[in-house]
Amino acid sequence: MKIRKDDKVVVLSGRDKGKEGKVLRVDPAAGKVVVEGVLMATRHRKARKQGEESGIIQMETPIYASKVMLICPKCGKPTRVGHGMADGKKTRACKKCGANI
DSSP states (O other), X not given: OOOOTTOEEEEOSSTTTTOEEEEEEEETTTTEEXXXXXXXXXXXXXXXXXXXXXXXXXXXXXXXXXXXXEEOTTTOSEEOEEEEEETTEEEEXXXXXOOBO
């Protein structure tokens, strides 16, 4: 999977198309990512411990990684992820500007 935690991504399809956010979690086995502020779901939560609050909360749910595209930190455009070399190691690279990510 070419998307990692703390990457900035843009959503390509679905009800949140065009939204940008930071990747909070990655699940490579399922091919899904959780993006901040995208695909929000409402959950009714009951307090399990004393002092814990109960009520209706909003939380992010996973979205398929194929529905998001990485935003290059250098050029600021959504880009496909390529591979480059830096210090003798394989790194991720922007396909538009060629910068290492």
